[in-house]
Amino acid sequence: MARYSRRSKKGNGHNHQDRWLITYADLITLLLIFFVVMYSVSHVDTEKYQVLTDSLQLTFQSDNSILDGGKGITGTAGKNTSNGGSTSTSNQAGNAGGKDTQSGSTTLTNREEAFRKQESELANLMSVIETYVKTNNLGNQVVVADKPQGISITLSDQFLFNEGQANLKSPSLATLAQLSSLFQSIDTTVSIEGHTDNLPIVNASRYQDNWELSGARALSVLRYFIDTKGLDKSKFQYAGYGDTRPTANNSTAAGRQKNRRVEIIVLRQLQD
Template sequence: MSKKTRHEEHEEHADESWLLPYSDLMTLLVALFLVLYAMSATDAKKFEEMAQAFNSALNGGTGVLDHSSMAPTNSDLDQGKSTKLNTIAEKNSTEADLDKLRKKEQEELEKLKKQFDQYIKNNGLTDLLSTKLNQSQLLITISDNALFASGQANVKPESRQLARSISQMLQQFPDYEVVVQGYTDNIPISNSEYSSNWDLSANRALQFMKILLVNPYLKPEKFSVIGYGEYHPIADNSTATGRAKNRRVEVSILRKYQENKSTALSAK
């Protein structure tokens, strides 16, 4: 019998066609990471050199590496620094201007307080009037005995000169906001004219303000009145002395510029 020729099976070669796109993909990934790294740097010249080198390596193709404008240039960096410096300069300038205005305002209010204090001393009114300068206002406190009869809101004829003197001192600085505030003690009032302490305190403030505004050099739009009734006491209402302190009119000359904490003055 003839021997059958045994043909050995040929080994099949593995398909390696996938290596080409794989190598291209890896090359592109490396290029991408290098681009991202270059974009994070601030040296525009090095970025451009790297872009040219990779474009040459990738057969001169065009792509994201050709767009060198994506990297920050020296001009962009200079412009950013300039903008930041301008912003800081403007802020410093504004603060400096405000400091000057605060200083001027402080000088004006201190001058006004000295004039009020001198008037109080010269006229023997230390028991009836007082002044206080703090971070928000110059406050003039007037006892109701200096202005009104008990339970009444009309300013006594002999007290009208006090209101006129205050208005003359206020006219030196007519641009300040002025608030006239009325207060009472906690003893209920109920007569033919006033049904509550609210009414009495508000009308007392109003009547006093009207005398101030007889002065034509004051601006009515800068003035306002508030009646607090019995609800903002400064002393104990359980004693006659405390109730007398609570019955008052206050004239507040308000600051226009809030002081810095470092320069704020304590109440005088």
């Protein structure tokens, strides 16, 4: 009996010494599972990725965007990936909603093109006038500026008129003729505005006050463009502002001289 007990205990000790193999096998199994999971996570489904890519391309290339009538980022029509053909997304949206939005998009595009064309014309107009003023040494009499409302051409009253009068002086006609030739190709409104200083009208003048004088001077320039040069009267407007819009201080002689002027503004606007 004693011998059997010692053998049994010895056998049990041998089994305990081999249990590390079970732990090692479990560790190897866990490592294998870990690498399989990592591989599956890092593996990209090519087909799903392609579908996502095509969907994003269709969205960004579409003519129809959140802005009504706007173009996609690439400015090209979206592609139909199912058959390889090219399809206009704006047409698809119009068919689905029962409304064709393509006409609205075309109108917006045409207006943008018209605006860019006008900006190019105004820039060219300003360049030509500046060259003319410099070539003819008219810097003290004619000032050209690009203002928010349009290209402003300011002519001194001494260049255009005698004191207190609204009849155009002969030396100014060549400059006005040059301007009229440029206005023929401009598809916008030309505003002619008369201005004076704040001194009252002298008795020798035929005009009652500065309002009448400024308006009469603007009208004289307008009449020259329309009656003498035959420009389209629908493209012109005129106004007399008297001394209400000075550009300099009326308390000095130099300031009053700057305020006595006729300003021709080629307006920055599109015709309907």
